[in-house]
Each structure stands twice: as C-alpha cells, then as structure tokens.
Amino acid sequence: MTHGHAHGVGTTDPVIVLNGVHVALSDARISVLDRGFLFGDAVFEVLRVYGRAPFALDEHLARLGRSLEGFRIEPSFPMAELRREVHEAIQLLAHDDAYVRVMVSRGEGALHLDPRRARGPTTRVVIAAPLLALPADLYDGVSIATVRAERSTDHTRAAGAKTAAYVANLLALQVAQERGAYEAAFTASDGSISEGHSSNLFVVRGGEVLTPPLSSGILGGITRALVIEAARDEGVTLRERLLFVSDFERADEAFLTSSLREVVPITAIDGVRIGDGQPGPVTRRLHARYAQRVRAR
Numbered sequence: 001m002t003h004g005h006a007h008g009v010g011t012t013d014p015v016i017v018l019n020g021v022h023v024a025l026s027d028a029r030i031s032v033l034d035r036g037f038l039f040g041d042a043v044f045e046v047l048r049v050y051g052r053a054p055f056a057l058d059e060h061l062a063r064l065g066r067s068l069e070g071f072r073i074e075p076s077f078p079m080a081e082l083r084r085e086v087h088e089a090i091q092l093l094a095h096d097d098a099y100v101r102v103m104v105s106r107g108e109g110a111l112h113l114d115p116r117r118a119r120g121p122t123t124r125v126v127i128a129a130p131l132l133a134l135p136a137d138l139y140d141g142v143s144i145a146t147v148r149a150e151r152s153t154d155h156t157r158a159a160g161a162k163t164a165a166y167v168a169n170l171l172a173l174q175v176a177q178e179r180g181a182y183e184a185a186f187t188a189s190d191g192s193i194s195e196g197h198s199s200n201l202f203v204v205r206g207g208e209v210l211t212p213p214l215s216s217g218i219l220g221g222i223t224r225a226l227v228i229e230a231a232r233d234e235g236v237t238l239r240e241r242l243l244f245v246s247d248f249e250r251a252d253e254a255f256l257t258s259s260l261r262e263v264v265p266i267t268a269i270d271g272v273r274i275g276d277g278q279p280g281p282v283t284r285r286l287h288a289r290y291a292q293r294v295r296a297r
C-alpha cells in the first residue's frame with residue numbers, strides 16, 4: 001500500500017491502479033513503445049473527489065467513452081471495470097478531498113504512427129492523489145491572457161475529445177504566465193475566444209450569461225454543463241454564442257469553470273479590468289448553486 005508513505009509533512013504518494021492492478025508508485029511503469037508516450041495517442045479525464053466520493057463520475061466516464069470513439073480506440077476492458085478501479089483508488093488513498101486522473105492509451109505498438117500497428121491491449125491508468133491546495137486568493141479573481149492557439153484535435157473528427165496531447169494547452173499557459181496571467185484563453189483566427197487552457201469561459205452582461213457553443217471546438221466541460229443547469233435553477237438567462245475580447249472588456253463579470261476549481265471569477269483580460277475588478281454577484285450565485293449540487297450528490 002502506498003497510502004501513508006509520507007515524504008514530508010502533508011505529502012502522500014498517489015495511488016496507482018495500472019491495467020487493473022494496484023501498484024506502488026515506484027513500480028508503476030509503462031512501455032516506451034506505448035503510443036500514449038510516443039504520439040499522445042491517448043485520452044483522459046480529471047475529476048474531483050469530495051468526502052471520498054467521485055463527483056460526476058458517470059459524466060466523466062461517458063465523456064471518456066466519447067473521446068475514445070473520436071480516436072477510434074477500442075478499449076480492451078469494460079467501462080464498469082474502470083469505474084470499479086476509480087472507486088478502489090479513492091478508497092486506498094483514503095483522503096476526503098482528492099483528485100482522480102484516468103488515462104487510456106491505444107497501447108503498445110511497433111515504432112510507427114500507423115494505428116493499425118498497435119498491438120493492443122489498451123493501457124489504462126487510474127491515479128488518485130490528494131487535492132493540491134488551490135491558491136488561497138483564487139476566488140478573489142484571476143487574470144486571463146488571450147493566446148492565439150489551436151488544440152491538436154481542432155477540425156478533426158476527434159474535435160472536443162479530451163486528448164492527452166496537451167502540448168498546445170501547456171504552450172499557451174506558458175505564454176500567459178510570461179504575461180503575468182493565471183490562465184490562457186485560446187483565441188481562434190477570427191478573434192473568438194473559445195476556452196481556457198484547462199477551463200471553460202463565461203461572461204455576464206446585463207444579468208445575462210454568455211458562453212461559447214460546443215460547436216466552437218471546445219471541450220464539453222462537465223462543470224460547464226452543470227453551471228448551465230445552475231443558471232436555469234437560478235432563473236438566469238444563459239445563451240451560447242461566440243465571444244470576443246470586446247465581450248470580456250464590456251462584461252460586468254466573467255468566470256471560468258473546471259472540475260478541480262469549480263467556478264472562478266475572472267477580473268482581468270490582457271491586463272484590462274473586467275467590471276469593477278471584483279468577483280461579481282452572478283458568479284457567486286452560480287458558484288453557490290454548483291456547490292449545492294455537489295453536496296446534494
């Protein structure tokens with residue numbers, strides 16, 4: 001058991017379930033011929049654990065299934081098995097608030113891009129780790145920077161899949177950080193802003209909430225979908241349409257969503273203050289509704 005194997009105050013090794021087997025971190029190894037390593041030929045999910053319960057596990061596994069389909073990766077295990085492994089990893093970690101990452105690659109193959117040369121079986125890894133502390137001032141508001149970038153699956157049949165090939169996202173984050181921002185906002189050639197490097201984006205103007213449509217190639221965030229439901233519960237009008245920098249600059253409020261961070265106020269874009277530069281009331285209401293849904297499950 002890896003649990004309790006502390007390297008320092010407050011640190012715990014992650015729990016690893018590799019192809020169905022619980023292994024110590026130091027024994028968790030995959031082949032250098034794994035296509036996830038060689039080509040990013042893999043998909044993944046990240047979800048949050050509250051009080052030892054995985055939140056929205058059904059939605060995450062359903063999205064993983066769609067990502068696998070987009071890549072035409074045929075999993076060599078039943079999804080029910082993966083679900084069991086997620087629960088096992090969480091129980092073994094024994095931390096109330098945790099993070100779970102599920103990765104599935106096409107598996108090993110010849111040293112060749114041709115997907116038909118994959119020998120299978122698929123490689124699957126479930127990692128459960130204590131949730132890293134979020135920045136203490138996160139909910140006071142963050143800044144975003146627009147970065148002209150395209151995701152590796154844009155305009156492909158796997159558009160919107162949660163691919164492990166996150167290189168465009170990490171390069172965008174690096175540029176945003178160099179500009180002193182917290183999150184990168186992917187900007188297309190038409191100037192529309194689709195999503196954060198690891199979040200979905202929303203603006204609020206005149207009491208109305210706006211967010212880019214799924215057809216813009218964004219990841220269909222699980223948190224995004226739940227916030228859209230929260231808006232309905234709150235009687236707040238929500239519309240899906242393309243957003244531009246000017247929409248953020250003129251907005252009363254803006255926020256981002258992700259499974260680990262929930263709903264985070266955005267108070268500046270490219271150094272320009274949004275609204276009064278403080279987290280807004282609609283953002284707070286939607287976050288509170290979201291938190292209610294978390295407790296209700």
Ligand SMILES: Cc1ncc(COP(=O)(O)O)c(C=O)c1O
Nearest residue numbers: 198199200219221222223258259
């Ligand atoms: C590119 C991108 N968009 C959106 C999200 C938010 O998705 P979810 O709410 O399902 O965590 C993520 C999450 O990591 C992401 O990486």
